[in-house]
Amino acid sequence: xxxxxxxxxxxxxxxxxxxxxxxxxxxxxxxxxxxxxxxKRALALLETEKIRLxxxxxxxxxxxxxxxxxxxxxRFPAVRTVVLSGLEDEEYRSRAYALGVDLFWLKAEMQRNxxxxxxxxxxxxxxxxxxxxxxxxGIQSKSLLxxxxxxxxxxxxxxxxxxxxxxxxxxxIQEGELLDAECEGAxxxxxxxxxxxxxxxxxxxxxxxxxxxxxxxxPVNALLLESAQTLDETAHPSTEPDSVEANxxxxxxxxxxxxxxxxxxxxxxxxxxxxxxxALGAQNVDALAQWTLRATEIARSLGERLEAGPLLHVASQSxxxxxxxxxxxxxxxxxxxxxxxxxxxxxxxRKLVALWES
Amino acid sequence: xxxxxxxxxxxxxxxxxxxxxVTVDRQGGIVTSTVSSAFPAPLVQAIAKDVLELFREARxxxxxxxxxxxxxxxxxxxxxxxxxxAIIFMCPQTASFRSLTTARS
Numbered sequence: 006x007x008x009x010x011x012x013x014x015x016x017x018x019x020x021x022x023x024x025x026x027x028x029x030x031x032x033x034x035x036x037x038x039x040x041x042x043x044x045k046r047a048l049a050l051l052e053t054e055k056i057r058l059x060x061x062x063x064x065x066x067x068x069x070x071x072x073x074x075x076x077x078x079x080r081f082p083a084v085r086t087v088v089l090s091g092l093e094d095e096e097y098r099s100r101a102y103a104l105g106v107d108l109f110w111l112k113a114e115m116q117r118n119x120x121x122x123x124x125x126x127x128x129x130x131x132x133x134x135x136x137x138x139x140x141x142x143g144i145q146s147k148s149l150l151x152x153x154x155x156x157x158x159x160x161x162x163x164x165x166x167x168x169x170x171x172x173x174x175x176x177x178i179q180e181g182e183l184l185d186a187e188c189e190g191a192x193x194x195x196x197x198x199x200x201x202x203x204x205x206x207x208x209x210x211x212x213x214x215x216x217x218x219x220x221x222x223x224p225v226n227a228l229l230l231e232s233a234q235t236l237d238e239t240a241h242p243s244t245e246p247d248s249v250e251a252n253x254x255x256x257x258x259x260x261x262x263x264x265x266x267x268x269x270x271x272x273x274x275x276x277x278x279x280x281x282x283x284a285l286g287a288q289n290v291d292a293l294a295q296w297t298l299r300a301t302e303i304a305r306s307l308g309e310r311l312e313a314g315p316l317l318h319v320a321s322q323s324x325x326x327x328x329x330x331x332x333x334x335x336x337x338x339x340x341x342x343x344x345x346x347x348x349x350x351x352x353x354x355r356k357l358v359a360l361w362e363s
Numbered sequence: 364x365x366x367x368x369x370x371x372x373x374x375x376x377x378x379x380x381x382x383x384x385v386t387v388d389r390q391g392g393i394v395t396s397t398v399s400s401a402f403p404a405p406l407v408q409a410i411a412k413d414v415l416e417l418f419r420e421a422r423x424x425x426x427x428x429x430x431x432x433x434x435x436x437x438x439x440x441x442x443x444x445x446x447x448x449a450i451i452f453m454c455p456q457t458a459s460f461r462s463l464t465t466a467r468s
Contacts, residue, residue, distance in 0.1 A: 314436030
């Protein structure tokens with residue numbers, strides 16, 4: 006085993022390579038940093054050097070990052086892989102994880118949170134050390150329940166970061182014990198139950214945070230059992246009128262709480278074919294619903310004529326407020342924000358819509 | 364050889380995306396334009412018409428807008444209302460363009 010691990014950074018941007026070289030040189034394990042600005046050179050280095058960790062960009066000329074990762078996974082299965090990309094697209098994240106990469110980070114996020122990224126890299130290098138190249142990777146199509154049970158049974162210490170579109174949840178696990186959870190604005194047991202209702206998503210392991218305060222006292226198995234019961238009741242809801250009404254009321258209150266927490270003024274959900282609009286916080290629902298439908302229709306038709314690709318969203322501004330129009334499934338959502346709301350309203354709107362649908 | 368060309372013709376082409384700024388009056392007439400003359404004028408006119416329609420519909424719904432921005436996967440159209448008319452900015456969102464405006468890729 007080499008005393009000094011080797012990290013290979015692959016990116017077509019030479020300035021970025023220089024920046025990475027400086028940054029990774031500061032890691033406490035002092036790894037040797039090799040760089041390559043094209044896939045061919047990277048593969049040649051992998052052939053000749055004993056690389057522990059490959060950190061690759063995704064968008065590169067000729068052979069892109071996903072192709073390189075597929076080759077590396079096949080030809081150098083022992084090499085740990087990290088994607089470091091500027092592409093803020095969940096599809097790329099999913100595709101990268103499907104290829105079995107160990108970690109997916111955004112470049113902007115890495116620059117903002119370089120300490121945590123450094124710890125993740127150290128953790129990956131350390132894992133190789135402790136395990137001596139043993140163990141399997143590339144879990145796919147496992148339910149969240151399976152993953153949590155697996156982490157707890159193996160008495161792992163980690164932070165599980167689970168994402169579903171714009172929604173992000175975290176589970177703090179210390180030596181197989183569940184310490185805390187965060188999901189959809191909730192924390193502790195409530196967050197854990199909400200998280201288990203997610204049907205799809207991607208997960209990644211972040212370094213453990215042993216100092217995290219404990220908010221969950223129940224054993225994991227008891228929580229999993231409770232969640233399974235809740236999910237079962239949700240899948241087969243009671244048909245008694247009182248129960249239906251109570252459920253509707255609870256849902257409305259929950260949506261309203263999310264709306265207030267994010268600072269939005271209203272949400273209007275309009276079916277694109279037939280159906281009644283649903284709204285919270287809006288006064289002139291019919292007018293807003295009509296504009297939502299008309300704007301969707303106009304924008305889609307214009308996009309088709311210009312061959313500009315699918316409509317992502319429509320943002321608008323007036324003296325009183327800002328709005329974001331998003332399409333999700335068979336519905337268009339109009340989210341209203343105060344005129345002075347910050348630049349982040351698109352992400353917040355996506356989150357609200359995802360929560361609304363969940 | 365060439366049988367497919369005989370059937371389908373040889374005119375397969377990719378339409379370019381509009382880039383530039385256009386100002387339109389309240390009737391939808393183009394006042395000024397920096398969009399390439401290679402881009403079809405009827406399509407510029409269609410953009411202007413649709414943008415004014417969006418502003419008009421919003422006014423009709425008692426929510427007058429000062430700005431509207433349509434985000435497609437490869438094009439962004441931003442329009443500001445100008446006393447019934449509009450100034451429209453068109454920015455293609457191609458890979459090379461994005462790399463100049465967003466985080467490094």
